[in-house]
Amino acid sequence: MTDKPRLLVLVGPTAVGKTAYSLEIAKAWNAEIISGDSMQVYRGMDVGTAKLPPAEREGIPHHLIDICEPEYPFSVAEFQSRCQELIPEIHARGKLPFIVGGTGLYVESICYNYQFSEVGSDEAYREELQQLAQQQGNEELHRRLCAVDPEAGKRLHPNDVRRVIRALEIYKLTGAVMADQSRRQEKTSPYELCVIGLNTERSYLYERVDQRVDLMMEQGLLAEVERLLAAGVPDTAISMQGLGYKELVPYLRGEYTLEQAVYLLKRDTRHFAKRQLSWFRHMQDIQWVELDRLQNFNDALQIIHDIIAGKFKEQREYKSNQSYL
Structure with a gap:
């Protein structure tokens, strides 16, 4: 046994089914959910982030959702700080803190x-890079980062000018790349x-990604992007670099057709899912649950239940009334 506080975590690629499982797990283990998604923090960005509406949360508290405006540059350091306050508060209520999400760095932090560490800043260099982007375009700035x-070049979109500049600034100040910071961590947990990591057959996951994008379009993703731009959210904001937003903005500018935008969104989301899996496969302590497309939801849920019970040395009796496939 250990005197460390318990922390339950559920990760996996986008569209694998984390939300449905998280609700059942939270009910069984008397948990409060902390969103481990870097985009769900933003108010008014609901469709594109696959945010679960409050009415569908089945009375389970969800934290770090809708906590800032889309213009705000939310960061992993702020996410960590908020979680470090939330987790003991949840324990004090006699509940189990339960992080659910797919943003690898956020979860691992x-x-x-x-x-x-505080790297510092070089305001003159930042201004130089800003002028470069304005004069020669975001792509040139991104090319210099690559x-x-x-690694950062693959992760950051060319229009995410603020983060591209920060990555270049860190390299100039330290001679090291951003990923070195995470690699140097000791990775011992408090x-x-x-x-628990959820995964499924790659072709089936990609089918689910395509279906999710089609559903988002039906639910009004395009109108959501139009509304954000009309409200004055700049397309260079961190929030607007999220999947679904950065692909539709160029369509609204007339740079390509809606059909092309949706194709790019599906492609980018599949690539993102692949990167998520790559990140989580290097995460220590993770126990994987492979979800076959024909597997009964309750059977998979029982496997998850057994993993949690074995880890926490505590048995719980429960069965979902859901019939997800």
Whole structure:
């Protein structure tokens, strides 16, 4: 046994089914859910982030959803700080803190108490890069990042000018790339940690991604993007670099057709799911549950239940009334 506080974590690629499982797990284990998604923090960005409406949360508290405006540059350091306040508060209520999400760095920053060093800043260099972007375009700025930090170049969209500039600034100030910071972490957890990863057959996951994008379009994703732009949210904001937003903005500018925009959104989401899986496969302590497309929801839920019970040395009797496939 350990005197460390318990922390339950559920991760996996987008569209794998984390939300449905998280509700049943939270009910069984008397948990409160903390969103581990870097985009669901933004108010008014509901369709594109697949945000679960409050009426469908089945009375389970959900934290770190709708906590800031789309113009706000929310960061992993702020996510970590908020979680470090939330987790003991949830324990004090006699509940189990339960992080659910697919943003790998955010989740790991909590699981292993990452230390984010203050690199400092170079205002003159920032201004120089801003002028470069204005004069030669965001793509040129992004090309320079890819030359010195290919990993960050793959992760950041060219229009995410603020983060591209920050990555270049870090490299100039330290001679090191952004990913080095996470690699240097000791990765020891302050929690009694139970981390479960959901995965499924790749072709089936990609089918689910395509279906999710089609559903988002039916639910009004395009209108959501139009409304955000009309409200004055700049297309360079961090929030607008999220999937579904950065693909539709160019359509609204007339740069390509809606059909092309939807194609790009599906493609980018599939690529994102692949990157998520790659990240989580390197995460220590994770126990994977492979979800076959024909597997009964309750059977998979029982496997998850057994993992949690084995880790926390505590048995719970429960069965879902849901009939997800």
